[in-house]
Amino acid sequence: MKPLSIILTAAVTFAAIIFLTVPPSSSAREPKAPALSTASAEEIPDWLARWELARTLSYAKRYDESVAEYKKLLKERPDLSKAKIEMAKILFGQKEEQEAIAILEGVDPRQFDIDSVLLMADLYRDRRSYDRAAPLYRRYLQKRPGDNAARLRFAEMLSWEKQYEESLAEYRKIIAVLPDDVQVRRKYAFVLMWSKRYGEAAAELRRTLK
């Protein structure tokens, strides 16, 4: 019994020393800083850089150069529907409507991501193709009900089409979220006026003066 006791005591003491002196190992899942080599390894294909260049040229209002870059991009990647729509938008701005329409009509609307749906809706609205724009706005707002800027454009468009009830319904949704937005309320009041609801229009206009 005695030798066993000595061995056990020695083992426990040794374990205690180890326990107290060796620091606990840090977790294997400790986060690492992103290495520069990680950044180097990110794949940025030329077509993506060219797309960003085309966009930046349009922000800089260098539209001709932007369209030229979009054309080069689409030659390499004809599947980029969103790039086509962006280019069409620039062409519309440059009064090259025929070319823009030709591009748009070559795009299958079912392929659009939700941002492209809005772009397309805005383009149809700009060219007064309201019947084409309306379903696209509805589709977009179903996915992004909180985009009040898009909803406002849709509401305005409906009022131009004399679809006052639907327009007012859209305005009410915006006002429910932005009750202090005087500009929106004023536009809402005008639509009320156009729909001959003069009393309500006056009340809304009065609220904008407070």
Add this chain to the structure above:
Amino acid sequence: MKVLSFIISVIILALATTGVYRYLKQDWLLYRTAQDLSRKEAWAQTIPIYENLVKRGFRTRDTLRLLAQSYEKEGNLAMAIAAIRELAVLNPGDGPTALQLAGLYDRTGDHRDAADIYYALLAREPANRAIEIRLARALAASGRFDDAILRYKAILGEKP
């Protein structure tokens, strides 16, 4: 009787060891607790622990990085930036830390400060295409379109 006294001695030794351990290794225990909480994504609970550890100077670099991560996950980018800036001061030549800081600046919309960092990183690594494109994006986002265009053209190997 001898066996019983031996067992009791072992238990007392184990308890004493644990007590001494907890006293001597408080910071390690806190650090590991915070890491366990991180795994559970309980970021709000990890932040005060890491803050405390940074104040006590415990593994400052690691702890600052973990503190920044917790703030970032919690959505407090301003505090994440503060932690990474502190880390960058401790490691002035550390590229990954600088890159992380620039990424955070970009996320908060402070593209000018991000661009300054990318310029500095590119001075050290001129052929790094990923940093070049990040710089081009930061320049475009901060409204310096002409500079961004020049960068993009350089990336594409085109004449300005």
